[in-house]
Amino acid sequence: MAKQKSVFFCQNCGHEEGKWLGQCPACKEWNTFVEEVQKAKDKPSAAAIRKSAEAVSLNAVSAMEDERVSVGFAEFDRVLGGGMVTGSLVLVGGDPGIGKSTILLQVCRNLSEKGLKVLYISGEESTKQIKLRANRIGDFSDGFLLFCETSLEAIRETIRVQNPDVVVVDSVQTVYCEEISSAPGSVSQVREAAHSLMQIAKQDSVTIFLVGHVTKDGSVAGPRVLEHIVDTVLYFEGDSHGMYRLLRSVKNRFGSTNEIGVFEMLREGLREVKNPSEFLLNGRPVNASGSIVACAMEGTRPMLLEIQALVSKTAFGMPRRTADGIDYNRVNLLLAVMEKRMGIPLSSYDAYINVAGGIKMNEPASDLGVVMAVYSSFRDKALPDDMMVFGEVGLSGEIRAVPMPEQRVIEAKKIGFTTCVLPKGSMRTLKNIEGIKLIGISSLREVAGLI
Secondary structure (H helix, E strand, O other): OEEEEEEEEEEEEEEEEOOOOOEEEOOOOOEEEEEEEEEOOOOOHHHHHHHHHOOOOOHHHHOOOHEEOOOOOOOHHHOOOOOEEEEOEEEEOOOOOOHHHHHHHHHHHHHHHHOOOHHHHHHHHHHHHHHHHHHHOOOOOOOOOOOOOEEEHHHHHHHHHOOOEEEEEEOOHHOOOOOOOOOOOOHHHHHHHHHHHHHHHHOOOOOOEEEEOOOOOOOOOOOOOOHHHHEEEEEEEEEOOOOOEEEEEEOOOOOOOOEEEEEEEEEEEEEEOOOOOHHOOOOOOOOOEEEEEEEEEOOEEEEEEEEEEEEOOOOOOOOEEEOEOOOHHHHHHHHHHHHHHOOOOOEEEEEEEEEOOOOOOOOHHHHHHHHHHHHHHHHEEEEOOOOEEEEEEEOEEEEEOOOOOOHHHHHHHOOOOEEEEHHHHHOOOOOOOOOOOOEEEEEEOHHHOOO
């Protein structure tokens, strides 16, 4: 009879210890260890190991780029790195109600219409509930199969019998293995389910999408060890009360992790936004002070975003600083540089910075946009509505060059902007672009002449 032993797992990072510890030595978090009772599995014989293991030559392995399959959404394909890779294991995480199940249901519909056999496994909803949601999306082909089950053994047997091309498991936290005594969603259960599904994906060349819940801090629950097992980790972001959604890649073994996809939430499902710059600038105020359009790069895609600033005289000894959509510490640094290099007494003024649309700008190229928005609000003078800016600001007040300036200028011209303010260092690498005026600046002292 197999012996039982107790091990302790960190719920945050999945680190394993033989005894309970107050602090995890891997992630340094406190009180995250939980006890799990495991059965010792019989070790395979040496003959079985030799029979299953087989070394092959790397040159004999066939890996063609055309093995990628489009999921029917250009935005989704962009985040995946050009399409769905056969035999990959993809984890999709996001807040409750953000639209994870809806977009995967739409992906299943697109794939089944192409003739692929799709199996949708749900551990949270019944077939009737899924049918009600599917009626809003549209008609489904006969190649789309539903299976409501939480037992890992039943799921593996159904995949073996049906032999589908694509499998969606919603969600992985509801799947449980009967051989493990812990509750569904625990570290042991999630790890066993992920490992078992990974073996199916690699051995049978089945593409599997896993839906993962998230914790309060936004990371995938159950724990982070789940992210190490899968090939691709996608996060579905956005305000649940808003209309737009962002699909962002955090880990991707088959593509870039800098690409994002933009979707709009409608009654009939999610619709991809092919021109996010125009979508995010919709409703921008005209002839208003403290407003400027800056350009940020998300992978290879330029995105134009509106930066708003409000500067007002403070009523207290300590001025208040608020930043939404941009790094708070970066804003404090830029305000200090403006006060030192431009002679503006911002220490006596409250400053509120906001990136309209709810998108977060973490790129240094947005520095010049923040500076010009703050200066425009301080002087209470509006910047030209047809002006777009980008550039990094140094501590000496210099404007530094940023990568891919040509893509940013072309995007501004496509939207309809006629003036672009950029670092002088970036103008050297730019070709002659007709239809837009380029203004190169090298220091913050030149900003005052633009307003």
